[in-house]
Amino acid sequence: MHTTISSPGQTLVIGDDQPFAIIGERINPTGRKAFQQQLRAGDLSRVEIDVEQQVAGGAMALDVNMGAPLADEAELMVKAVTLIQRLTDLPLVIDSSIPEVLEAGLATYQGKALVNSVTAEDERLHTILPLVTKYHAAVIGLPNDEEEIPNEPERRLELARKLIRVATDTYKVPVEDLVIDPLAMPVGADTAHTVRTLETIALIREEFGVNMTMGASNVSFGMPDRHAITAAFLPLAAANGLTSAIMDARSPDVVKSVKATDLLLGRDDWGAAWISFYRARQ
Amino acid sequence: MHTTISSPGQTLVIGDDQPFAIIGERINPTGRKAFQQQLRAGDLSRVEIDVEQQVAGGAMALDVNMGAPLADEAELMVKAVTLIQRLTDLPLVIDSSIPEVLEAGLATYQGKALVNSVTAEDERLHTILPLVTKYHAAVIGLPNDEEEIPNEPERRLELARKLIRVATDTYKVPVEDLVIDPLAMPVGADTAHTVRTLETIALIREEFGVNMTMGASNVSFGMPDRHAITAAFLPLAAANGLTSAIMDARSPDVVKSVKATDLLLGRDDWGAAWISFYRARQ
Numbered sequence: 001m002h003t004t005i006s007s008p009g010q011t012l013v014i015g016d017d018q019p020f021a022i023i024g025e026r027i028n029p030t031g032r033k034a035f036q037q038q039l040r041a042g043d044l045s046r047v048e049i050d051v052e053q054q055v056a057g058g059a060m061a062l063d064v065n066m067g068a069p070l071a072d073e074a075e076l077m078v079k080a081v082t083l084i085q086r087l088t089d090l091p092l093v094i095d096s097s098i099p100e101v102l103e104a105g106l107a108t109y110q111g112k113a114l115v116n117s118v119t120a121e122d123e124r125l126h127t128i129l130p131l132v133t134k135y136h137a138a139v140i141g142l143p144n145d146e147e148e149i150p151n152e153p154e155r156r157l158e159l160a161r162k163l164i165r166v167a168t169d170t171y172k173v174p175v176e177d178l179v180i181d182p183l184a185m186p187v188g189a190d191t192a193h194t195v196r197t198l199e200t201i202a203l204i205r206e207e208f209g210v211n212m213t214m215g216a217s218n219v220s221f222g223m224p225d226r227h228a229i230t231a232a233f234l235p236l237a238a239a240n241g242l243t244s245a246i247m248d249a250r251s252p253d254v255v256k257s258v259k260a261t262d263l264l265l266g267r268d269d270w271g272a273a274w275i276s277f278y279r280a281r282q
Numbered sequence: 283m284h285t286t287i288s289s290p291g292q293t294l295v296i297g298d299d300q301p302f303a304i305i306g307e308r309i310n311p312t313g314r315k316a317f318q319q320q321l322r323a324g325d326l327s328r329v330e331i332d333v334e335q336q337v338a339g340g341a342m343a344l345d346v347n348m349g350a351p352l353a354d355e356a357e358l359m360v361k362a363v364t365l366i367q368r369l370t371d372l373p374l375v376i377d378s379s380i381p382e383v384l385e386a387g388l389a390t391y392q393g394k395a396l397v398n399s400v401t402a403e404d405e406r407l408h409t410i411l412p413l414v415t416k417y418h419a420a421v422i423g424l425p426n427d428e429e430e431i432p433n434e435p436e437r438r439l440e441l442a443r444k445l446i447r448v449a450t451d452t453y454k455v456p457v458e459d460l461v462i463d464p465l466a467m468p469v470g471a472d473t474a475h476t477v478r479t480l481e482t483i484a485l486i487r488e489e490f491g492v493n494m495t496m497g498a499s500n501v502s503f504g505m506p507d508r509h510a511i512t513a514a515f516l517p518l519a520a521a522n523g524l525t526s527a528i529m530d531a532r533s534p535d536v537v538k539s540v541k542a543t544d545l546l547l548g549r550d551d552w553g554a555a556w557i558s559f560y561r562a563r564q
Binding site: 187188191192194195198219223224225228229231232233235236239253256257260261263264265266268269270271274275278279 | 469470473474476477480501505506507510511513514515517518521535538539542543545546547548550551552553556557560561
C-alpha cells in the first residue's frame with residue numbers, strides 16, 4: 001500500500017517496497033525554552049536552522065509543530081508553513097493537538113500534507129477527520145482512546161480497526177491515506193514495552209497492510225546514549241512493518257541505521273542508495 | 283536451549299534468554315600480512331594486542347585462528363591457546379580448517395571449547411565430530427556440503443538437519459552443543475542475500491531451536507561504512523533467532539547495537555546492562 005504526500009515540487013511515497021520514510025522531527029518547540037521564547041516574539045529564525053539541519057541530515061518530509069505555550073499557535077503555524085515552503089520542497093506534516101491549528105496549517109500548505117494526528121477518541125475523530133477530507137490530506141492515527149493508551153497489542157489493534165473504520169466508512173478517507181502510529185513507549189520505563197510495540201506493528205501489518213509511522217526517539221526516552229537505542233530499534237521495527245518514522249535526521253547513527261536497513265531488507269537495489277548516501281558524506 | 287562453553291575461570295552461556303554472545307573475531311591473520319610474517323617468525327606479540335582490544339571492547343569469548351600461510355599452524359595454535367589462556371579468562375573458540383590444528387588446540391585448551399567449524403560434507407563430519415566428542419567440546423556447524431553453499435533457506439535447513447542428525451545420532455554430541463551458522467553472504471554481491479539469511483535463521487530456530495552464530499562482518503563485505511551495515515544487521519538477525527556472532531569487538535557501533543538489541547528484545551532487565559555498559563565507557 002502506498003501513502004503519497006507532496007509539495008508542489010516533490011512527492012514522497014511511503015510503502016514497504018519503498019525506502020523507509022524519514023520525517024524530520026525537530027521543527028518543534030517542545031522542551032526547548034529559547035525556541036519557545038523566540039516563537040512568542042514572532043521570531044522564526046530557529047525554524048530556518050532546524051529545516052536546514054533536517055534536510056542536510058536526510059529528512060524526506062518535515063514535521064511542523066508550533067506548540068509554544070502562550071503563543072498564538074495558529075498564526076505561528078501559518079507563518080512556519082509559509083516560511084518552510086519557501087526554504088524547501090520537502091512535503092510537510094502538520095502537527096498539533098489543536099484542530100484550529102491543524103486547519104490553519106492545512107489551509108496554508110501547498111500540496112498534500114500528512115496530519116499529525118487523530119486518536120480513536122470519538123470527539124477527536126469527528127473533529128479532525130472532516131479536516132482531512134476537506135483538505136485531501138493523509139493522517140496519522142493513534143490507537144488510544146478516552147480511557148487508555150493500551151499496553152496490549154491486541155487492544156491497540158482494535159483501536160486501529162476503529163480508526164480505520166470511521167475514517168474510511170464515515171469520512172471516505174482512502175485507506176492508503178491512513179498511517180497508523182503503533183505507539184512507541186520508553187523501554188526505560190518497562191523493558192517489555194518494545195516487544196509489545198514490535199508485536200503491534202506486526203499485527204497491524206498483517207491485519208490491515210497500512211503504512212505506519214511513530215516518534216522513534218520515544219523508545220529511548222530516559223536512557224543514556226539514546227541515539228544508539230533508536231538506531232537498533234529502527235531495523236527491528238522496519239522488519240516488522242514500520243514504513244516511516246518521525247525522527248531526528250541530525251543523528252548520523254540513526255539515519256545510517258535506516259539506510260542500512262533499506263539495503264539489508266532488499267529495498268535498495270544494487271546498494272546504490274547506500275553507496276551514494278556514503279559518498280555524499282565524505 | 284543453552285550452549286555452554288568455559289575456561290577454568292569463566293562460563294559463557296549462549297541462549298535466546300541470554301545476552302547476545304559476542305565472540306571476538308580478530309585473533310586471525312587472514313588478510314593481515316604483517317601479522318602473518320610475525321607468526322612465521324614465531325612472534326605472538328600481536329596476539330597479545332588483539333586479545334587486549336577484543337576484551338576491552340566487550341568480547342565474551344575469543345575466536346583463535348592461526349592460519350598463516352607457510353607457518354606450522356598446529357604449533358602456533360598450541361602456543362596461541364597457551365598464551366591467551368594466560369592473558370584472559372574468556373572461553374575460546376578453536377578455529378581452523380585443518381583437523382590436526384583443531385586437535386592440537388583442543389588438546390591444549392583448558393576448559394570446554396567451541397570448535398569452528400564442521401560442514402555438512404561427509405568427510406568433514408566424520409573427521410571433526412570425533413574430535414568434538416573426544417574433547418567434550420561444542421561445535422559450529424555450517425550448512426554447506428561438497429556441492430554447494432546453498433542460496434535457498436530450505437536447502438540450508440536440510441543441511442543443518444543432516445549436521446544435527448549425524449552429530450547427535452552417530453557421535454552422541456548433545457544437541458545443545460551444536461551451534462549452527464546460517465551463512466551470512468555479502469549484501470553487496472546480491473541484495474537478496476540478507477533476506478535469505480534472515481529467513482534461514484528463522485527457519486532453523488523454528489525447526490530445531492538450536493543456538494546460532496555467524497561471521498557478522500561478512501554481510502557488509504565490499505561495501506563502504508561496513509560497521510554501520512553490521513550494526514543494523516545484528517538486531518534483525520537477533521530478532522529472528524541468532525544468539526551469537528563472531529565479530530570485531532573493537533567497533534563500538536557494532537557492540538552498542540548488540541547491547542541495545544538485548545535491551546529492546548527484553549533480555550536486559552531494568553536496562554541494567556545497558557546502563558553499566560554506558561558508564562564503563564564514560
